[in-house]
Each structure stands twice: as structure tokens, then as C-alpha cells.
Amino acid sequence: MAIPQDIMSKTPTSGGSATRKVSHNERRNSRRCKITQLMHIRPSDPERDHFDDMRGTLSVSRSGVFFHSSESKYQIGMRLFVSMPYSQDAAATNREYLAEVVRRDVLTTGMYGIGIKILMELGLQQNNSYRSGKQLK
Numbered sequence: 001m002a003i004p005q006d007i008m009s010k011t012p013t014s015g016g017s018a019t020r021k022v023s024h025n026e027r028r029n030s031r032r033c034k035i036t037q038l039m040h041i042r043p044s045d046p047e048r049d050h051f052d053d054m055r056g057t058l059s060v061s062r063s064g065v066f067f068h069s070s071e072s073k074y075q076i077g078m079r080l081f082v083s084m085p086y087s088q089d090a091a092a093t094n095r096e097y098l099a100e101v102v103r104r105d106v107l108t109t110g111m112y113g114i115g116i117k118i119l120m121e122l123g124l125q126q127n128n129s130y131r132s133g134k135q136l137k
Contacts, residue, residue, distance in 0.1 A: 037085040044079040068111045096122045
């Protein structure tokens with residue numbers, strides 16, 4: 001007879017239902033996936049210095065993203081427009097979000113570890129970067 005196991009930890013459980021250890025230090029509401037998606041990031045506040053940052057994600061959840069950046073302008077509390085997943089393809093439709101920087105780690109490599117919280121989806125953004133043969137005057 002097989003022993004029931006917790007699917008995620010592969011450890012035997014004592015009863016018919018799977019049990020999961022809960023870490024008291026864990027503050028995330030949803031699990032993170034270690035996937036890489038290209039993002040286009042820019043500040044939402046017109047009073048801040050403008051920058052365009054193109055980065056790949058390191059870790060993604062339903063409500064947040066973690067990535068590395070060489071850009072030092074990210075500050076905790078800063079609001080951002082984030083297009084993710086981002087593609088420069090003319091036919092691409094990118095999702096844009098309003099996000100807030102909630103974590104900023106200085107890394108030994110000289111880069112920064114940036115954690116952002118997704119506040120709301122702003123909608124789909126059509127990429128109109130294609131060029132027609134005629135130029136408007």
C-alpha cells in the first residue's frame with residue numbers, strides 16, 4: 001500500500017490529507033515562479049527623472065516581480081509603469097501595469113535587486129512601432 005505524500009515536498013504525510021509547513025517569515029501571498037520575461041519599465045511620476053529600463057524578470061508572482069538592474073534611480077515607494085511581457089514586435093500586444101518599488105537591494109556586482117508590487121493592470125498596449133512606406137508631413 002502506498003504512503004500518501006505531499007506533492008510539493010515529496011515527504012510522507014501521516015494522514016489522508018497533505019500537510020504543508022508554513023514559514024513564519026514568509027510574507028508573500030502567492031508563490032513565485034523563477035521565469036524570465038522581458039519588461040519595459042519607466043517612472044509614472046512626471047516630476048522624476050525619466051528613464052526607460054528593459055529588464056528580464058528573475059522571479060514573478062501574481063502580485064510582484066523581482067529583477068536586477070544597473071539603474072540606480074529606483075527608490076522604495078517609487079511608482080512605475082511596467083509593460084510585461086514586453087515585445088517590440090509590431091503585432092505584439094503588451095500588458096501594462098502600475099507598480100510600486102517595495103524592495104531595493106545593493107548587490108555585490110554593483111547592480112541592484114529590485115522588487116516591485118503590482119498595484120493594478122492598466123490594460124493592453126498595442127505596439128505601433130511599425131513604419132509605413134509613406135511619411136506624414
